[in-house]
Amino acid sequence: MQTLGEFKLPNFFNYPPYFTLQPVRDTRDKQIQLWKELILDYCRTQKIFVVGLDEDFPLFSNPVIERSLSNEAREAFLSAVVSEGRAEWTDKSRRKCLLLWHRIQDWADLIIRFAKDNGLEDSVMTVEEIRSGIESRGTELHGMDRTILMRALKYLENKGKLAIFKGTSADDEGIKFSI
């Protein structure tokens, strides 16, 4: 079976029509569905948060059969992920996509569990510490996208689970848990 790094590719990745946006409705719907799942699967396992239309996203071309997706197809497949709420366009021109393989509330739950696991229920820590600190090493939070992390933290702030306070620069934004 073909792999992409450590990622196992399904057989149909070598099926040339998979790389041409199908014009027939039923076929196209199924094709979009398959692409959506494959993109989310791949990004989750490879910890990819941002996919750009113009970047070399490994899934978007298959050198084995010499096929790659057209811009139109890329946009169609990413739009499908967006419309399911599993991704967001980062700009109006729709060139880049922020992938939420966990929804914001799922990320928030992960943060709460992380805080509880480490006995941080009333502690203060910086945002950067969550992303790259020793405590988060080995969890899904490690290395996560800052934009998503901030959104999850804001979500928790609105729920009263923590408070965000600003420092002098973006780097030293801090949070205080109150779970």
Next chain:
Amino acid sequence: MAGAFLPAAELTESGRPILKPGEVECSLLSAVDLLSEELPTFPHLKSGLLILTTHRLFWLPPETNNRTNPSSFIPLSAIQNIISNKKSIKSMFHSPRIRFQVSATQDGRIMENGGRNSVTITLVVRGKTDPDSFVGKFWEAWRGRAWEATGSASGSGSALGDGGGSGSGPPLAVRAPVVGVSGILRKEQEMWESTDKSLQDAFQDLNALMSKAKEMVMLAEKMRQKLLSGSSNQNSGANDEELGTKEEMQDWLLSVGIVSPVTKESAGALYHQQLSRQLADFVKIPLERAGGMINLIDIYCLFNRARGTELISPDDLLQACSLWEKFDVSVMLRKFDSGVMVIQSKTHSDEEVFARIKSLIMKPEALLTGVSATEAAMTLGVAPAMAKEYLLTAETKGLLCRDVSPDGFRFYINFFLELNSKDMYLVKDHSRYSTWTSAVLSR
């Protein structure tokens, strides 16, 4: 019943009269009654289509009561006299009538070889068309005696040539001296005469050519019939070489064409209707050769080529084709989603073609590399443009899906719908997907 009095006319499947060799249509009139005012037993044929040819006068029943009065004809050779129309005040209020005398047997039957009695037949023109021009053509056709020429084709041409020359002056051999005014006049006249004569010679040649051409057409027509009857009962016996020459022959004969094309001049208001019927008869052979479906453009070329000089416009062709819906003919016009229009026989089934496409696309090499329209055309035995239409239709039905790449436009078997987006690694047994997967893995 009209059958007892008039000979029955043979019609083609689309309802046009089958003409004799050399017979040409001259004029058509719709909504014409045919009756005899003096014979009460003679049937009253109501509001039919009247077709005048160089040999016969056809009366075809209106579509609705096809059975009560069969199509019949009066041979022009049986006509003894066409009675001129008397203009009277009374005739202004009636539908125009055309009367003529026909030789008939004792009991009023009209036969091709005539009879001793004579019957007056009346045509009542109920349509809005002008009967005068028809009467003119009627006279012309009757006087033309084309039915006699069929036996000895060369007769009429030379007779015409001789007739034109009879009015000329003294033979040129006797030359008078060129003196004075009368001399100049004579010289002038001589010049006139020599021009006249060379013109006549020229036309005589043309006439000879025409009568020869007629023979050639007849010969070709005969050979075509022979070939056609030959190809229908040839099974496995014929070898390739014979087939090859037959095909070649067919190609030559295609250019022989239609002896009596429907023209605006002859058919008038009925032009499209009659053209439509003639076309329906014409397309059968090319349609058979093209595998049951043929591009409208191809038919346009073939049809016009067969018509020779009486070319029709693409619009006329389209109109003629769209009229098929109204008649009971064995062919139909079909428009693909892409806008391409084709003529297809009603017996032709898409299912059969799709089954063939499916078996083609499931071959190991096609599973791996797909098929292009050109490749499909070769397997299906149709034109590439047609093959593409078929492939696109099969795609719409979910049988195929496309692959557009720098290598071109290719079609693959469609197994998208078999795939499971929740478990992308699942390959169901005995599915198209599993067939494809094993083909890919065994590469």
